[in-house]
Amino acid sequence: MRLRGPILLVAVALAVALAGDEAEAYLWVRYDLEKGQAFLSDGTPLPSLGSLTPGQYVEWEKGRLKPKRQWRPPNDIEITYPPKAEASRVVFSHERHFAALGAKECTLCHTRLDEHKTWPSRAPTPGLEPHDATSLGRFCASCHDGRTRPADLEGARPPVNAPIFTALGRKGSPSCGQCHAPRDHGLDFTSRHGDVAEHGGGASCTRCHRGAQGIGPAELAQGRAFIRAQLTLLQNPDDEKSFQATLPNNFCAYCHLPDGKAWRRD
Incomplete structure (x- = not known):
């Protein structure tokens, strides 16, 4: 797909x-x-x-x-799942997932995602399953189980091969906040987080957001190539080379690639 x-x-x-x-x-x-x-x-x-x-x-x-x-990547398909019951919203970005995989392998998810409407639980015990049978959270746990590494997935070329954080656990556990927006983020953290980081309050951001402390030369070069590729796709959506370009696996780079001030420590 x-x-x-x-x-x-x-x-x-x-x-x-x-x-x-x-x-x-x-x-x-x-x-x-x-x-x-x-x-x-x-x-x-x-x-x-x-x-x-x-x-x-x-x-x-x-x-x-x-x-x-x-x-921000103008070609990203970003899906926001609204709050449900006590669970806060989830924002799913295709480009962020491709960055973690190091490749654009759509079939990794969509061959299975398009075939099923309910999902078996992968939790070791019922008490560690926070999602109901029709929740996409169960599907996400196919990879987000705390054990699977990106390199275990066919076609992936991950820049970081740490175990993928888990979508399993008791309801309300800290791990939920890695997908579900934490309460202190409000409706959207876009307008406020820069002030928090600039005034020394950004240390806690690194608990969830890899790369919040800085970006290296190789990531910057990859990011600039990605920007060029995204703009090329707006002119020619069939450009295969541009389509395959991925973001660096750096959460902040999603918005701050061209923002030199964000990466300076002065």
Whole structure:
């Protein structure tokens, strides 16, 4: 199954933060290949891209659109699963998973994901199964079991081959927060986490987010190549080489690749 072409853009509205009495909206630029039209992620059409790049973040500030250094993959298919009962939301990014695998192997999931509607539990005991039979959380545990390594998966070329964190455990256990957004992240952490990190509060981020402490030259080079590939796909969705490009396996690189300030320690 190939994730590109007409379905390559999924509009995901990002954060709206309240700063004093003024609302500041963090959005990003998306591009509809079929319509040849640029939009903001809230659906607002842009007459032209101008100096903006598809995927670039922008901010409404005092009634004006302010370009940001940050950028996100415009071709990523990102799916948000809303809160259910006591479980908070899950945001699934295809590109982040490809980065961990080091390859784009769609069949690893989709040959099985498209065939079943219920999933057997992989928990060693019923008390360690937090998901019901129809929950995709059970499917995720096919790999997210705390034992499987990325290299165990066919076609994967992982840059890091540590055991994949588990989706199993008692309801409410700390491991749940690695998929389900923690309560302190609110509806979206986009607008606030930079201030937290800049003022010394980002140390706890590394518990879940690999790469939060920095990025190396090889990862930066891979990231720049990935940006070029993503923009090429907007012009030619059938470009196989560009489609196969992956992000570095660095959580922060998803948005901060072109943002030099984020990687400086000064």
